[in-house]
Amino acid sequence: MSPSNFSSDFASLLNGSKSPTTTDEAPTRWSQPGVSHPAAVVIPSSEKEIISVLRLAATKKLQVIPMAGAHSPFVPITDKSVVLDMRNFRDVSVRPGSVTFGGGSTAGDVIKACAAEQCYTLAPNNNAVGMVGFLLGGGSSPFNGIHGLTADHIMELRVITADGRILTLSPSSTGAEGDLNCVWARSVMFPLTAIDAAATAFLKLQNSNSPRLLSSIMFLPAPPSAPSPGEPAISLTTMYFGPACDAEQSAAELFDPALLHHSSTATTSMVPLQNMSDRAEFLNKIGGYKQLGNALLFDICLDSIRQGAKAWSRFGDEHQDAKARTIIFWGNWNTASVQPNMFLPESDRKGFLQLLVWYSEDNAIESAKEFMDDMLRIGRQKDNENGSAPATFPNNQLLGGRINEVYSETAFQEIRRVKAL
Secondary structure (H helix, E strand, O other): OOHHHHHHHHHHHOOOOOOOOEEOOOOOOOOOOOEOOOOEEEOOOOHHHHHHHHHHHHHOOOEEEEEOOOOOOOOOEOOOEEEEEOOOOOOEEEEOOEEEEOOOOEHHHHHHHHHHOOOOOOOOOOOOOEHHHHHHOOOOOOOHHHHOOHHHHOOOEEEEOOOOOEEEEOOOOOOOOOOOOEEEEEEEEEEHHHHHHHHHHHHHHHOOOOOOEEEEEEEEEOOOOOOOOOOEEEEEEEEEOOOHHHHHHHOHHHHOHHHHOOOOEEEEEEEEHHHOOHHHHHHHOOOOEEEEEEEEEOOOOHHHHHHHHHHHHHHHHHOHHHHOOOEEEEEEOOOOOOOOEOOEOOOOOOEEEEEEEEEOOHHHHHHHHHHHHHHHHHHOHHHHHOOOOOOOOOOOOOOOOOHHHOOOHHHHHHHHHHHOO
């Protein structure tokens, strides 16, 4: 049976719906590699319709793929897939001590709803990411140092199983609480020639024991407001999730005159919580060729940052199309509040390397993969010397990446056990 026949089947199934139910258009997501025309794209408007779709898909031997933020480039979509477009499930309700959101909600939906009620919850630092996918990956947020991973704060889940059962699951963990309205942020920009000064400052910040301080160093094209727009640049940034009067002391390294001598710009700001992720908005363009790569690390060293910058610069020179949008991001957090569990066995790794390779020429795919493999090797250099196995944060792996870098054999055994229930 052809994809169009499948689409007609699902349209007939939901013909009583008051909203659009299917589309023959191929889905677009944040990155297009791995996407081909699915058997159907269904837009349900109720739990009952979702159950009907799941049951029909099972009879046709089709895999159902829910889509909210469409930010999972490692998930292949094929003619054996049914895409469940969750756009009609974006309601957000904020109550004292908790927030409830629908399966189609994005981080931006939730962050802004909480900010309107003078509170905050744990969410990714990108407004367009789907909240459910974020949670399924463990939920790494800017608040890791204070609260740990978001998955450990889920109060209740209402889920529909593959066989159409509705379950309400209530673990014993409690939700995040608070009334944080603004986040203190300090950002210092450098030319690429100042890599040693910038990287050394970042590594000193890495040794901070404050769970409220989140620091990162990013290699990216200089923004339009920079002295040399588009040129390779370094952004050294800290965010402090606590009283502003304590922030400057925690990030004192970024006020050192010896460091600022090498910088091109330096700014300190109080960022409203609802705008905390706005700086990443330019990354949310749908479509194109994008690849993500990630490494969880025990240790980040100066030599790895240097080598990574050289590889990044070389790749950009060889692929001008990618030069303007390819980013290297090194970060760290305090792991004291992260609760270890079988699904995130490497939760004690305080550092991470995140790669985004973005290009529009399909003949660059293999070169991009080689660059990413090389970058991950460079990032894991110190861990490899210490005998640590490679680890990747869930939902950030490469398309076709190694799943045993994400989950342990113990986690696989638990997945098999739950699946058999």
